[in-house]
Amino acid sequence: MKTKKCFDANKYLKIQKRKIKQRINMFDKLYLEFGGKLIDDQHAARTLPGFSPDLKIRLLQEFKDEAEVILCINAEAIEKSKIRADHMISYETEVLRLIEFLRGKGIYVSSVVITLYAGQKKAKDFAEKLKDYKVKTYFHTFTKGYPTDVDTIVSDEGYGANPYIETTKKLVVVSAPGPCSGKLATALSQLYHEYKRGVDAGYAKFETFPVWSLPLKHPVNIAYEAATADLGDKNLIDHFHLEKYGISAVNYNRDLETFPVLKEILRRITGRDVYYSPTDMGVNVIGECITDDKAIQKAAKDEIVRRYYRALVDLKKGACTTEVPERIKLLMNELGVSEDDRTVVIHAEAKREAASRPAAAIQVGRKIVSGKETDTLSPVSATILNAMKQMNKIPDEVDLISPVILEQFWKSKTRPVTSKKGT
Amino acid sequence: MEIKNKTSNFKERHLKLGEVLIALSICSTTNPIVQKIINNLDKLAGAELHATHMIADEEMVVLANLGINATCGTELNMD
Incomplete structure (x- = not known):
């Protein structure tokens, strides 16, 4: 099914690349915190038709000769076997998947940082496993003094206590399998060490949502709040940006709350003010690429x-x-x-009412097809088969699955459970 | 054991979407119409689907892999 494209992905790649390049050129080296999903961003693809789920990877590929990736994973997430909701896989499996995927795309993954490490055994085991992937592994502990005692944070006791992650490229992308993985702390810790080494390093963040240049109550920004309803994120007007530049920009509450401390940490490390608002730290140009x-x-x-x-x-x-x-x-x-605005709900309920059985409905383009549970098929299976018949102009009475095959499946599903363990 | 017999058979008799796709793949080797359907499965990407009863996780994953935006009601299918 062709969805109308409302977002110009080619324009996006072009101007996003230019924007990141400009930011890199402000420093000797740029640490770019990559928020959201690095690969397969389905939320972005659904809310911005035309934004393909692999667009961020295509963007990174534009920088592959000058970029490297550091992946962060929280030791607590490893210990608790935290699961990524969309793929039902653990954070550590997602890290391994990211390494393989990025390498397959020609993007250099230099190291993995296990953050908030406090001796967890599973984290140590994971570090062992990473040796097979020929990636350097570092352990970072809780930053002493965080979040309020800036004197301690920006000292050898704070960020200085973390080992320096060896980096060689001008653009260092800091990413993670999910939220709360310690990306920001990792980037800032690196900045601290870079400055001690005499390197003028910078920090920036790459967040897809909220889209800072769209209105606060734009449905795209509200969809971000809906997506993070479990975290309770709220979009707000970036008052720092408004005050400094007179421009209304949207940011989310956690970035606004932490900005004063972050600004102070950055000033202590670099000796100057680079950013005057959370919006300043961002690089995203999504708003400029919406065509409809x-x-x-x-x-x-x-x-x-x-x-x-x-x-x-x-x-x-x-x-x-x-x-x-x-x-x-x-x-x-x-x-x-x-x-009730979801059309397929109305059709599914009508089918259920008529058939007195669980039902479903699918909308493909403008066509809506429904189906009900049968003796052999789940409502979803029946609906998909009906839709495929309609789309391919196959009469309803034709059996797509041969009765012989169906019988085999049926037998395997209804075989007496005596063949299973009885206890 | 009696309980296990009953619970093990609970809702197991309906072919779920993943099983239907496997069955279609098998049938496609001998039936060109089914082959055509398999070739056109990607046309479902971007479609909207809703089921009146809760969709099993395994079916949700298959729907997501087909690119179908699926939702469902909260009732459990007790048949």
Whole structure:
């Protein structure tokens, strides 16, 4: 199905590359904190049709001769076997996947940093495993004095206590398998060491959302709040930016809260003020590449409604608190959208009503096809098969799965459980 | 054991989407119509789907891999 493109990916690659290059040229070396998902950013692809999930990788490939990647993973996440929600894999597996994937794309991964290390055994085991990947592993501990005692943070007891990560390229991308992995602390610790070595290093952040140049209540920015409803992130006007430049820009609460401390840390390390607002630290140019704002708004609203349905399921499974769907519902109210705006829901419910069985509906382009649970098929399976028949103009009565094969599957699923362990 | 028999058979009899795709792949070796369907599966990318009852995690993963934006209700399928 072709989705209308509302975002100019080629323009984005061109001007984003230029913007990062400008930032690199301000320093001897730039540490660029990469937020969000480095590979396969489905949220961005859904809210900005035309932004392909691999766009950030294509961007990094533009820098492959002058860039290296440091991956951060929190020792606590390893210890607790934290799982990345979208792929159902652990953070450490995601690190290994990232190393292999990036190397496959010709991007140099120089090291892995295990942050907040406090002797956890699983973290040590993971470091052993990384030897097979021929990547240098470093351990960083909790930064003494963080977050308020700047004198201690910027001293040999604070960032100075961490080992220096050997880097050789002009652009050092600091990324991670998920949030709360210690990317910022790693970048700042490196800055501290670089300055002690006489290198004029800089820091910048690459965040996709919120889009600073879109209005505060733009559906794309609200969709970011919906996506982070579990963290309770809120978008706010960057008052530092407004005061300094008279320009209204959007940032999220945690970056605004930490900015004064961050600014002070950067001043202590570098001896000068480079940034006057959290927005200044960013490099993203997404807002300039939107070609159809109306369509983007619609895509973002649709995403928020989907997030609401998913949050209700998570709540039922005990995977989130009641606040998560409540927050998303409030955001929907702000935008004047409701769960009934999702057309396929209406069709699925109508089918269920008519058939008195669990049902589903799919919308492909403008066509909507529904299906119900049968004796052999789940509602989703039946619906997809119906859709494929319609799209390929195959009469409804044709059996796509031969009865012989179906019988084999059926047998394997309904075989008496005596073949399984009885205890 | 009786409970296990019952619970093990619980909801197991319906072919889930992953199994349907495997079955289609097997059938496609002898049936050109099914081959055509498999070739056109990528046309479902970007489609919207909603199910009235909770979709199993394994089916959600397959839907995501097909690029389908799926949601579902919170009722459990007790049939």
